[in-house]
Amino acid sequence: MVNEKQQEHKHFLTTKLNGLSLPEINNTVSIPKNAGFWKKLLAYSGPGALVAVGYMDPGNWVTSIAGGAQFGYLLLSVILISSLIAMLLQYMSAKLGIVTGLDLAQAIRMRTGKKLGIVLWVITELAIMATDIAEVIGSAVALNLLFRIPLLLGVLITVLDVFLLLMLTKLGFRKIEGIVSVLIATILVIFLYEVIMGQPVFSDILAGFVPHKQVVENKSALFLALGIVGATVMPHNLYLHSSIVQARQYDRENREELKEAVKFARIDSNLQLTVAFVINCLLLTLGAALFHGNGDHLTTLGSLYRALSDKAIVGAIASPVLSILFAVALLASGQNSTITGTLTGQIVMEGYIKLSMPVWARRLVTRLLAVIPVIICLLLFGDSEEVVEKLLIYTQVFLSIALPVSMLPLTIFTSSRKMMGEFKNSLLVTILAWALTIVLTGLNVYLIMSTFG
Template sequence: MSNEKNGWLRESSGVSLEEVNSTIDVRNKKGFWRKLLAFAGPGSLVAVGYVDPGNWATSIAGGARFGYLLLSVILISNLIAVLLQSLSAKLGIVTGKDLAQATSASVGKKMSIFLWIITELAIIATDLAEVIGSAIALNLLFGIPLLAGIAITTLDVLLLLYLQRKGFRIIESIVIVLMATIFIVFVFEVISSKPEVSALFAGFVPRTEIITDPSMLFIALGILGATVMPHNLYLHSSIVQTRNYERTLKGKKEAIKFSLIDSGFSLTVAFLINSAILILGAAAFYGTKLDVTEIEAAYNLLSPTLGVGIASTLFAVALLASGQNSTITGTISGQIVMEGFINLRITPWMRRLITRLLAVIPAFIVTWIAGSKGTGELLLWSQVILSLALPFAVVPLVKFTSDKKKMGEFVNSLPIKILAWTSTVVIIILNVFLIGYIVVTGHDLG
């Protein structure tokens, strides 16, 4: 790794030169499993964004209102996520630039600023979900009022700064432990809910009513926005470079292979968790005539409905783990896109404080005015905002990785190009349809 590259890593991701060289050097690792372990980590950080509190709101609402029908949306979203995240990692490994840097180098200054603003809004929407989710979890577990819980979440900034000083491996390890906690909780919850197995598997088959029913499409787009998150594409293309691999043809091929295994495994775990959340919502609440479109309602009704006393408490513990997990990646992503698009470098603590305050302020105002119902609606809409911002990240990513001049022999093959562009077109068409419907009818799809 060159000094120039080390310097870029230190400035853009907050990882110091010593941390990169001493803890994540993969050049001298021998054997498949040792190398895989050395490369493992970035996939977990990326997968965190796929199981944040925003996913909970959309998946619970989808399961409670439409049964298992939207499991197919989770499956398709996850397949798209695996494809796009693999392209993101490949871009970073091959070019030595993250997606924000590559995009900025290909467009004018005004367009860079525009794309930065769009991406910042998506990151704020992401952070908003984490703020609300953590505040709700604190309220459910300890009775802390929502407004106080929202204020407490600003302290996450100090926690993240402390973790980063300890090294990137520490952050990755904590994320993996929290992900495992969430996974174990939902395995227990799903088993306790006794879902109808035949209907469950049938839910993974796509149905036309998902597109034709606007209210179902709204939730489906929320799931898509909560699963394939734009900031994750910028994040992945950057953090794969925290591995000190040989910058040769062979070294890049090896890095791409292990990165694909790492992210594929982590995103599969995220897929299982997201599916479990929707399955839980469907098995526990669909057809009961209970109004369960908010996380608090799910918590209050879960134990009585399942007949398992600890079910609600475990649900809240997993929610708190999810919120704390996601704040780590959201704030790192914010610094990456700010530096990549507009080359603005500010101190890490200031960057994280700004990002968090931009999420805390609207959450605080909505909670003050509308209470818990307002936060639930804000959580759902934050995920739709992510879905609307997604094409601005996906189009450049697919374009760059399909460019022979930029990627050389690592350019996307024809089948990958077809799949990637098809996914991009589907995302854009669904978003245009949703916006058009809202503008024309003025319906409240929430």
């Protein structure tokens, strides 16, 4: 029986789709042979950083800080639960890519017809566009706050990010991973400094990680909690991770090397998502320590920027330096997310509809899909931060729709012995994955209804 299942898995691998995922980076990062644990971990580290970016993008910021401003440390438990969910989903995504040699888009396309594949591509593309809109807005607002560049011009400037990414790609994928890691470290240091300046009560922070019934009983707290979950678990990250883990040069036919690649991908992912968890906790702690009681006034990124230098709100520690550091972190976050969003757009376009076009054209199309709605909004309703940041609310709707489309097949594929062989999910992981798929789908439906309500 075991041999039959192994043969079935081997047959699947030999009959899968032709074409590598992200061919320009696939199998390009060397792994040292016969090296120690830490040296190999360093070689495998990198994809986790690009994935972690999606869990700390500008779309999270207002929700997390406003959560702290309105409810103190109450919602830290929600960030903890969301981060644990993210770790499980990203592990499954990385494992799918390593074991099958397919990214999630390719795997779904292989199991669906052409028409359904196009429908799923459109839904996923809308989710990526929604994510990219948040990054465009974050970068444009940061440029406006730092250099007084008009928002419309700032949005147009973000198109140049695509050509920056093309230039970085020429230097090698390892360089992109390094730059992203530096930007993440910048965000971490800035918010750690601002939280220390806010002098939060450590015992209150620890108490916030214990789930409390008030999260469910208070409608406002529940809505913010759902917003945190919705902004944390990003569908595009599942496509991204399943592709970029294949950049490493491990033997695709060697069982032991596959096991090693899966192990180090899990460690890399969990370490980087822990950093994202810490940053999200710092955001909420910043809101609780500095703005508790003023949450109703903190509705935009600009209002948060101004509040940090307002002594009437944050007291004696108020300083233009805090505001500037906040805007610098916002710009770093926007740039990070731009890189990963553009890569994901390429992955789903090639995986779902096998569209072949020059790399620069694919990436330019992906960025324009995000920029055009923001430009239209600015032209119709005025060049103000309140106008563009309202878009952030509605982008979450697209993400809510796309999440089940990504989670459901990921759970099915990674639980299949035919696709995964001995690497298929354990019974416990399968049960957890199905439970999360059902619960998160229900929560996202509720979030959509609440948003329009």
